Amino acid sequence: MVYDYAQFPDARGHFGAYGGRFVAETLMEPLRQLEEAYARLKNDPDFLAELDRDYTHYVGRPSPLYHAERLSKAWGGAQVWLKREDLNHTGAHKINNTIGQALLAKHLGKTRIIAETGAGQHGVASATIAARLGLKCVVYMGIDDVERQSPNVYRMKLLGAEVVPVTSGTRTLKDALNEALRDWVTNVDDTFYVIGTVAGPHPYPMLVRDFNSIVGRELIGQSRAQIGRLPDALVACVGGGSNAIGMFHPLLAFDEVAMYGVEAGGDGIATGRHAAPLSAGQPGVLHGNRTYVMADDDGQIIGTHSISAGLDYPGVGPEHAWLKDIGRVNYVSATDTEAMAAFYELTRGEGIIPALESSHAVAHAKKLAPTLGSDRHIVVNLSGRGDKDIFTIAKREGISLT
Amino acid sequence: MIRMSRLQQQFANLKAQGRKALIPFITGGDPAPAHTVALMHALVAGGADVIELGMPFSDPMADGPTIQLACERALAAGTTVSKLLELVGEFRRDNQHTPVVLMGYLNPIEHRGIAAFAQQAKAAGVDGVLIVDLAVEEAPEFAPPLKAAGLDMIFLLAPTSSERRIRAVAEAASGYLYYVSLKGVTGAVTLDLAAVAHKLEEIRRLTALPLAVGFGIRDPATAAAVGRLADGVVVGSALVAEIEQHAATPEVLPALLKAKLGALRKALDEIAQ
Numbered sequence: 001m002v003y004d005y006a007q008f009p010d011a012r013g014h015f016g017a018y019g020g021r022f023v024a025e026t027l028m029e030p031l032r033q034l035e036e037a038y039a040r041l042k043n044d045p046d047f048l049a050e051l052d053r054d055y056t057h058y059v060g061r062p063s064p065l066y067h068a069e070r071l072s073k074a075w076g077g078a079q080v081w082l083k084r085e086d087l088n089h090t091g092a093h094k095i096n097n098t099i100g101q102a103l104l105a106k107h108l109g110k111t112r113i114i115a116e117t118g119a120g121q122h123g124v125a126s127a128t129i130a131a132r133l134g135l136k137c138v139v140y141m142g143i144d145d146v147e148r149q150s151p152n153v154y155r156m157k158l159l160g161a162e163v164v165p166v167t168s169g170t171r172t173l174k175d176a177l178n179e180a181l182r183d184w185v186t187n188v189d190d191t192f193y194v195i196g197t198v199a200g201p202h203p204y205p206m207l208v209r210d211f212n213s214i215v216g217r218e219l220i221g222q223s224r225a226q227i228g229r230l231p232d233a234l235v236a237c238v239g240g241g242s243n244a245i246g247m248f249h250p251l252l253a254f255d256e257v258a259m260y261g262v263e264a265g266g267d268g269i270a271t272g273r274h275a276a277p278l279s280a281g282q283p284g285v286l287h288g289n290r291t292y293v294m295a296d297d298d299g300q301i302i303g304t305h306s307i308s309a310g311l312d313y314p315g316v317g318p319e320h321a322w323l324k325d326i327g328r329v330n331y332v333s334a335t336d337t338e339a340m341a342a343f344y345e346l347t348r349g350e351g352i353i354p355a356l357e358s359s360h361a362v363a364h365a366k367k368l369a370p371t372l373g374s375d376r377h378i379v380v381n382l383s384g385r386g387d388k389d390i391f392t393i394a395k396r397e398g399i400s401l402t
Numbered sequence: 403m404i405r406m407s408r409l410q411q412q413f414a415n416l417k418a419q420g421r422k423a424l425i426p427f428i429t430g431g432d433p434a435p436a437h438t439v440a441l442m443h444a445l446v447a448g449g450a451d452v453i454e455l456g457m458p459f460s461d462p463m464a465d466g467p468t469i470q471l472a473c474e475r476a477l478a479a480g481t482t483v484s485k486l487l488e489l490v491g492e493f494r495r496d497n498q499h500t501p502v503v504l505m506g507y508l509n510p511i512e513h514r515g516i517a518a519f520a521q522q523a524k525a526a527g528v529d530g531v532l533i534v535d536l537a538v539e540e541a542p543e544f545a546p547p548l549k550a551a552g553l554d555m556i557f558l559l560a561p562t563s564s565e566r567r568i569r570a571v572a573e574a575a576s577g578y579l580y581y582v583s584l585k586g587v588t589g590a591v592t593l594d595l596a597a598v599a600h601k602l603e604e605i606r607r608l609t610a611l612p613l614a615v616g617f618g619i620r621d622p623a624t625a626a627a628v629g630r631l632a633d634g635v636v637v638g639s640a641l642v643a644e645i646e647q648h649a650a651t652p653e654v655l656p657a658l659l660k661a662k663l664g665a666l667r668k669a670l671d672e673i674a675q
Contacts, residue, residue, distance in 0.1 A: 012539065022508060022535040024464035026560035026585055028567060168470050169460060178463040178470075185464065186586040188562065285508040285535065286461060298482045299513025300460040 003326065005252040008319065013202020016325060018318035021201040023288045026185050035203040037108055042210065047103065054099045055214060058132070059089045063215070065222040065379070070349045078232065078372035080365055082382040083219055083247060086354065092384030093212060093243040094125035098194055100211030102129040105192035112136040112191045116180040118145055118173035118239070119310030119357060120152025121384055122196030127161035137161040140179040142172035145309045152388050170303040173239075173313045177287050197240025198317030201288030205317050212246025219379060220250060227377050233258040233368060236381035237360040238331065239275070239311035241320045243383035249319075252328060261320060262364040264306035265333035275304035277316050278324050278331040286315040292324070307336040307392065308356035310384075334363035342366055343386065343393070355384030356392065409501040409529045409554045409577040412451055413612040413633065422670045423578075423634030424449050424625075425614055426641055426663055427505065429456035429472035430489060431481025433649035438489045441645075444656035446500050449667025454532070454636065457486055457506025464534045466589035468639040471646060483510050483519070487526040494527030503530040503556055503577070508544070516544055520551035530554035530577045538567070538574045545574065558582055561601055565608065572609035578634060581605065583617045589639030593618040599631050622669030629670045637666060 008015050013035075021031060041047040055061040064084045072080045085093040098115075105113055113135050117123030123139040130137030139156055143165040146153050156163050169175035177200075184193040198205045198212075223230050234251065236244035238261040251257050266274035274280065277292040284293040286301060294314040296302050306312045323329040334342070339356060342363035347353045354362060358381070365380045372378070386393075394401050406414060416423050426445045430438055442453055458476035462469060490502055504523060511519050511533065523531065531553050536544055538557060545555050554577030559568060561584065572579065583598050584590055602613060615628050616636030625635045641659055648654050 020540050021537055022540060023537065024534050024560070024582075025537065025558035025567075025571070026464075026562050026582060028537050028539075029560075029562040029564055168467065169474070174461060178461055181463045182466065182587045186590065188585055282513075284513060287463065288535070293509065295509060295513055298484075299510030300477060301509070302460075 001326070005249065008322070009202060009206055013206070015319045015322035017283065018290050018321040019202055019205055020290050021288060022285045022290065023201045024185065026188065027201070030188050031201055031203070038104060038203055038207050041104065041107055047107065050103060051100060059095050059099065060087065061214065062218040062222070063087050065219065065226055067226070068350050071345065072369065074349060075366055075369040077369040077374060078376040078378045079374065080369055081231065081377060081379045082352070083215060083379055085215060085243065085381060085383045086352070086358070086385035090121070090125045090128050091387065092121040092125065092355065093215060093246060094122045094196060095128065096214055096246065097196065097208050097211040097242060098122070098125040098129045100207070101192070101194045102133055102135065105135065105194070106133055108192065110190055110192040112138070112187065113194050114138045114140070114180050114183050114191055115194045115196060116140045116173065116176035117196060118176070118312055119308065119355070120145070120149040120156065120388060121310060123161070123163070124152050124155050124159070126194050127156040127159035130161060131159045138183065139163050140166050140176040140183070142166050142176050144171045145173065148392055149309055149388060150391065173309070174301065197242045198245050198319060199240045199287055199289055199291065199315055205289065205319055208242050209245045209249055209319060212242050213249050215243070215246040215381065216248060216250030219247060223379065230254055230257050231377040231379045232372065233260065233378045234381070235260045235262060235361045235365045235368065235378060237262045237311060237357050237383060238278070238316060238320060239264065239313050239357065240315070241317040243381050245317060245319055247381045248329060259329040260364055260368065261329050261331045262360045263331060263333040264308060264311035264360060265335040265338070266305040268335050269333055273305040274333065275306040275312050275314065276333045277314060278320060279333045283321070289318045291315055291318040291321040307339060308360065310355070310357040311360065332364055334360040338363040352382070353386040354382055355386045356389045358383045407529060407552065407554055407577065409452065412501050413578060416451060417633070421674045422629040422632070423451040423612070423614060424663065424667055424670055425452045425454055425634050425636040426450050427454040427456060427636060427638030428641055428645065429458055429469060429476050430486040431458055431476035431479055432472040432642070432645055433475050433652055434479035435481050435485050435489060437652045437655065439492045440656050441659060442493045443496065444660040445663055446497060448660035448663030450500060450663060451634070452501045452503060454503045454505045454638070455486070455490065457483065457504050457510060459507040459510060462507060464587060466587040466639060468589040468642050468646065472642045475649060483514055487522050490528055491526040501529040502527065503532055504528050505532040505534065507535050508533050517547040520547045520553060524551040524553055528553065530556050532556035532580060534558065538571045541574050556580055559605060561585055561597065565604070568605055568608045572611055575611060578612040578614050579605070579609065580636065581613055581615045581632070583615050583628070586617065588617055590618050593624060595627055598628065602631050622665050625666045626669040626673050629673050635670060
């Protein structure tokens with residue numbers, strides 16, 4: 001079956017059986033207004049020029065495509081390249097999306113933005129752009145994540161954002177999302193909800209994808225210039241899946257490019273302690289969209305486990321659910337241990353400290369590279385830098401930094 | 403003539419009597435499944451015309467902290483969808499006249515299989531279903547098995563609902579419409595009566611379905627004020643807060659809920675004349 005990937009989602013926000021708009025009535029009209037505003041602005045030359053200007057001069061785009069030669073040699077197979085989203089302002093791909101959404105908020109006349117965050121990268125990116133545009137910013141964060149990502153919490157506060165610790169449910173990203181949705185439904189007149197991943201009700205999965213697709217669009221040009229052709233494989237970590245879809249989407253139509261989305265395997269899929277709904281979940285409805293979710297026998301959403309707060313989420317973007325079902329993207333997983341090993345290898349081998357999230361993608365590249373010849377090319381989306389994780393890693397090593 | 407559902411019959415009777423429907427909400431299985439049936443009977447004794455029974459969900463994103471905590475208590479006490487349906491069946495053994503509406507989120511229902519759920523709910527004595535996160539646009543894939551089983555489909559309307567949406571929702575709904583009185587989650591405190599009155603007028607021009615109003619109704623005065631505008635009044639978080647406060651001594655709850663609801667009943671009946 002041949003798909004025209006640009007035609008998804010359909011007019012109702014569906015990617016095949018997934019996506020849609022599963023929210024309480026109060027939000028339906030605001031979502032329709034957002035969809036309309038986006039449909040108008042995404043082709044507006046002034047809006048696009050403003051976005052491009054920010055990508056270039058504020059984020060520092062394009063991000064480099066870096067040939068990790070020492071890693072490639074060490075792994076003995078394909079050439080490994082890193083798309084350096086870690087070099088963006090604020091240290092991750094998240095800013096690509098927050099800039100776009102904050103500009104939408106500005107055009108809609110909203111004065112306050114809210115966001116949910118797991119690892120804190122999206123919270124920092126939201127607080128950053130709020131400071132830049134003079135918007136009030138409130139960030140919801142599970143209290144467990146507040147503790148394990150304290151440097152980012154402080155960063156958000158420095159930037160003038162209010163960080164609200166969320167104590168309900170499993171006290172992680174999914175609960176932060178619930179709380180942000182509650183804020184939005186209460187303050188919908190003056191507030192714009194900046195969702196940080198390609199999940200949530202339509203049109204969010206589409207607009208977050210579109211804003212992150214700058215990564216894949218740049219990669220096409222860079223790859224042709226530096227490799228001489230498109231890569232053989234793309235590898236990206238998948239929590240909600242925004243960095244992965246950003247890199248994959250512009251290349252979906254190129255059948256020769258294989259794609260791997262790497263979920264958080266936690267202690268191992270077999271243990272049940274993981275955050276891999278595509279690998280071990282089933283279709284359901286969570287946070288406004290139909291997708292793969294992790295649920296118990298009674299349909300209750302279950303707690304997830306990952307060393308990386310940014311992947312610790314029981315759902316996944318609906319477009320990924322669809323890409324899995326049609327077989328276009330391979331979804332695999334890497335355990336905490338594998339991600340940690342990859343973290344050290346990249347840090348010591350190339351002098352690049354990756355985020356624990358991105359380390360999952362590096363871990364899969366390590367498995368994939370030796371199966372391919374040295375004339376083949378793998379691009380890993382290095383979605384974020386690891387400074388925020390040094391406390392988590394030190395703790396794992398039994399070292400106290402304070 | 404088409405036979406009316408228990409829910410439709412109830413609203414028709416109330417209308418004939420010039421009375422307003424009092425619709426309490428409690429979360430099923432809160433604080434534990436063993437107490438739910440007794441609480442439901444207490445609500446009827448306190449003057450309930452319809453009972454909305456919450457199906458606990460791990461991620462109740464449209465609810466405030468009071469009902470989120472109720473969900474957590476109920477789930478921790480082992481409440482499942484099967485258990486909840488059993489409880490409704492048990493309630494029905496002693497009460498065949500009070501309609502019961504299950505109110506919850508889609509995932510546990512879809513997980514069970516929507517057709518199986520519909521059959522089992524009907525068999526247990528459930529009259530209607532309100533799925534908070536099932537907007538009318540997505541309903542065509544989920545509502546038919548529920549309707550085919552003879553369940554009324556209750557939908558929400560909100561201050562933000564456009565005329566186009568009100569028409570679509572009224573078309574898909576049966577039993578009654580649940581108007582969310584404010585922009586916010588359950589248990590919120592501020593209620594703008596003038597705004598509610600204005601919106602209800604708009605809705606009434608577009609549908610003949612009974613209109614129940616909920617969110618932010620916690621005392622007899624507010625219930626009476628809203629009762630003047632609507633066909634029914636939903637009270638939820640105020641009752642659930644009582645359950646929260648006395649969760650450790652659940653034996654006192656039936657009398658407390660009966661008294662609390664009784665005060666609302668009295669206020670509503672006073673405006674009826």
